[in-house]
Amino acid sequence: MSKKTPILILENLTKKFGDVIAVDNVNLEIYEGEIITLLGPSGCGKSTTLRSIAGLEKVDGGEIYFKDRNDGQMKPITNLAVRKRDMAMVFQSYALWPHMTVFKNVEFGMTVGSRQIPKEERKERILKALKMVQAEKLAERKPSELSGGQQQRIAVARAIVVNPSILLLDEPFSNLDAKLRIETRSEIRTLIKKIGLTAIFVTHDQSEALSISDRIAVMNKGIVEQVGSPLEIWQHPFNSFVGAFIGEANLIKCQVLNLENNSAVLCLLNSNDCFKSNQIKGLKVKENVHVILRPQMIEISHDKSETKNQITAKILESMFMGTLEYVKVELSNKTILTIHRKIIKEVPLERGEKVFLEIDPDQAFAYGGEFQTPAVY
Ligand SMILES: Nc1ncnc2c1ncn2[C@@H]1O[C@H](COP(=O)(O)OP(=O)(O)O)[C@@H](O)[C@H]1O
Ligand SMILES: [Mg+2]
The missing domain is CATH 2.40.50.140 (Nucleic acid-binding proteins)
Known part of the structure; x- marks a missing residue:
């Protein structure tokens, strides 16, 4: 994160479910090339924030601005369709298609919407993405023939293959056992930095957030309590919530x-x-x-x-x-x-x-x- 150019801006973002204010007037800037984590306890609004960014939730208030990769301008995308957003998401459950091979799963995103890509180029990109996540040998398997860790790699390959500007990851390690979780998080960080992607992680695990992030936004009851580098937040918690939650x-x-x-x-x-x-x-x-x-x-x-x-x-x-x-x-x-x-x-x-x-x-x-x-x- 050498230069601080915003790629995504959340302005007064608000999302309600009936009486529950899941996201309460959130303001946040995400910089190009950084790994930022939304961290907080269960139910604090992390996933809803991420899903609103992805376009999977219709927001009740505020605006989302996103940098257009063609002209470099920040443009509102608050009501833009999911497929038109230059992003890709890795879900906690991985959401792989069980009836499709790994190859077809990774291919899927390039065959729909505005991302339709010729067959030969698709193949090349799939193999490259699988190689990046060290899963090139798994191309012909079905998800049921993969371990949890392998499924997770395929979910990541499927996200990066469409060449998004931002990668969104919602608790991507939570289905892995403790040892694999620690290995995988450092691998993913290395991969994201190698490709030069911007990534927004969601986790409730403070040690995961501290180790993987350039910056952390600590959330509590729908609001952002503090944003800063892991060290800043650890050394200078703004309030008792942040102090007790981090470290x-x-x-x-x-x-x-x-x-x-x-x-x-x-x-x-x-x-x-x-x-x-x-x-x-x-x-x-x-x-x-x-x-x-x-x-x-x-x-x-x-x-x-x-x-x-x-x-x-x-x-x-x-x-x-x-x-x-x-x-x-x-x-x-x-x-x-x-x-x-x-x-x-x-x-x-x-x-x-x-x-x-x-x-x-x-x-x-x-x-x-x-x-x-x-x-x-
Ligand atoms: N589809 C939904 N319908 C109703 N309430 C929801 C829905 N999704 C989330 N919520 C509520 O919104 C709040 C924030 O949820 P969520 O964003 O999933 O939290 P987190 O990801 O931080 O655990 C919680 O109170 C949750 O119960
Ligand atoms: Mg969640």
């Missing part, structure tokens, strides 16, 4: 003791233990807040230090996980935190032992207002 997060209830410039002293509720935070957008003194602390960002120390930003804790348990140790601790107000501790050269921890947790004030995200719990998928 692993501990949650601590605190009260603001005092505020000074851009930092605050926060005290655990029902405790005299306090620490400093520099992530305090819009907080007020005495306000109750939720603080998100990443398990990787807490240091466990055996010693108390007046100069460090520490709170006390008791070790509940620790679990060896290869290069990391997963430690559960209890704070003075009974809140339980998980900490990921690098074990190299560290003194072992004893169950029940009293320790001191050092908190990086730049990594303690405090939010006022209601805590928005991300729904479990």
Whole structure:
């Protein structure tokens, strides 16, 4: 994503199903050549947004603009027929035709609508697309003779063979087992980048989104909460929903003791233990807040230090996980935190032992207002 030229713009996009506002006034720019992911819990409107882009849903409000590949102009396509949109979609279910061979499945999109292509050229393109997804040997098989991973490759081949400007992928890995899912997502990213396609992914899996995307749009209840690179979103979540949904997060209830410039002293509720935070957008003194602390960002120390930003804790348990140790601790107000501790050269921890947790004030995200719990998928 070197240049930021929009290829698709969603302007106040709204889609309702009866009383349910599935997509609520969404504004989003998609840049040429980027992989962007719509990420959020089940039912937040990801698929409806994608289907509206594809023309599979008739929207209730707003406009979709798309770059015309002939003259480079952004043009409204909100009411344009599906087949006239310069896009291709990979569905969660793959939607392969069971009675057709792989070859015929991949060919299908080039035989209908405005994409009709002469037979010889079709054959050449099909073989090229199958090769790209490493499935050239599967051309004569039927979908029932393919594994889940192979079916997924064919669905991708069928989408890229029509040479679309944008590839739309709705939970494309969710039917694969964990190991294959991780392999496949890196293969698909490599393939998309090699062809130079723009891609919009939909997933509810934050680790998938973090690993595959150039940018992520975090969605919640039909709205986009935050758009940014995976690192930006992980490091600077705008609100408690994003903070808790992206990456692993501990949650601590605190009260603001005092505020000074851009930092605050926060005290655990029902405790005299306090620490400093520099992530305090819009907080007020005495306000109750939720603080998100990443398990990787807490240091466990055996010693108390007046100069460090520490709170006390008791070790509940620790679990060896290869290069990391997963430690559960209890704070003075009974809140339980998980900490990921690098074990190299560290003194072992004893169950029940009293320790001191050092908190990086730049990594303690405090939010006022209601805590928005991300729904479990
Ligand atoms: N065809 C439909 N008819 C009625 N309600 C729908 C339909 N499709 C989606 N919805 C509702 O719209 C909301 C968003 O759904 P969806 O876009 O599928 O979410 P996601 O893909 O994020 O899981 C949900 O409340 C869902 O129940
Ligand atoms: Mg969906």
